[in-house]
Amino acid sequence: MIETIIKCEHATKKFGDRFALNDLNLEIPKGKVIGILGENGVGKSTLFRVLVGLTRLDQGKITVLGEQPNIKLNANIAYLPDRASWYQDQTVRKAFEFGVKLLPHFNIERAKQFASLMNLDLDMKVSSMSKGQESRLMLTMCMSRNVPLIILDEPFSGIDGTSREHIIESMIDYMSDREVTILMTTHEIYEAEGLLDYAIFLDKGHVLIADEAENLRREHGSLHDLSRKLYR
Numbered sequence: 313m314i315e316t317i318i319k320c321e322h323a324t325k326k327f328g329d330r331f332a333l334n335d336l337n338l339e340i341p342k343g344k345v346i347g348i349l350g351e352n353g354v355g356k357s358t359l360f361r362v363l364v365g366l367t368r369l370d371q372g373k374i375t376v377l378g379e380q381p382n383i384k385l386n387a388n389i390a391y392l393p394d395r396a397s398w399y400q401d402q403t404v405r406k407a408f409e410f411g412v413k414l415l416p417h418f419n420i421e422r423a424k425q426f427a428s429l430m431n432l433d434l435d436m437k438v439s440s441m442s443k444g445q446e447s448r449l450m451l452t453m454c455m456s457r458n459v460p461l462i463i464l465d466e467p468f469s470g471i472d473g474t475s476r477e478h479i480i481e482s483m484i485d486y487m488s489d490r491e492v493t494i495l496m497t498t499h500e501i502y503e504a505e506g507l508l509d510y511a512i513f514l515d516k517g518h519v520l521i522a523d524e525a526e527n528l529r530r531e532h533g534s535l536h537d538l539s540r541k542l543y544r
């Protein structure tokens with residue numbers, strides 16, 4: 313039987329008269345890399361914000377790791393929000409020290425390994441980083457936490473294509489011997505294809521398709537091709 317890590321039942325969230333989530337029903341399997349996919353404004357970031365308790369549903373119910381979203385539960389979730397920028401006055405090294413003190417289950421040795429893979433110098437100042445370098449640091453901070461659930465909202469934004477491929481390979485390696493579920497949004501479906509085990513396509517706040525990536529590839533060629541068909 314497939315174990316579920318997140319369950320959404322009739323999840324609904326409106327901003328004014330616009331639905332961000334519209335009667336969303338979903339069971340997200342444990343231990344996989346799951347892509348939450350779709351065009352701008354379909355509700356991906358809203359879903360993530362609900363999962364970590366930053367946004368409350370108007371109707372419906374969500375359970376994460378068996379509980380309703382709450383602050384205590386967030387010790388078990390590494391969340392990379394979109395438009396994150398947290399460590400402006402620090403160096404990479406200082407950000408890691410901050411991680412040790414304040415981020416539950418932060419593993420500094422793993423952070424250093426990841427930083428090296430990401431070509432991040434420990435003495436680099438965050439304020440002088442390019443957008444792509446800052447994205448690498450934010451991704452490193454999340455991937456270095458020994459938690460059961462990692463939620464990444466557009467983790468590759470600003471990272472150039474070649475580096476993206478390299479980072480995705482490192483993430484695949486990282487996943488190979490770990491019991492972790494990664495939930496991520498990306499508009500770079502073509503490059504992230506090999507990373508995704510499961511794909512959920514959203515439209516206007518509800519689920520269009522949710523299935524094993526392997527099944528979808530068998531039927532549609534690739535997730536990238538399917539996405540082009542769905543949102544044409």
Ligand SMILES: Nc1ncnc2c1ncn2[C@@H]1O[C@H](COP(=O)(O)OP(=O)(O)OP(=O)(O)O)[C@@H](O)[C@H]1O
Nearest residue numbers: 327330331332350351352353354355356357358359
């Ligand atoms: N705080 C807010 N106030 C008003 N409307 C909001 C707010 N947050 C989200 N929305 C609206 O809810 C809908 C879903 O937004 P959301 O950010 O979840 O989309 P998304 O799929 O993550 O988009 P993108 O791919 O551009 O990041 C959009 O129509 C957006 O305008």
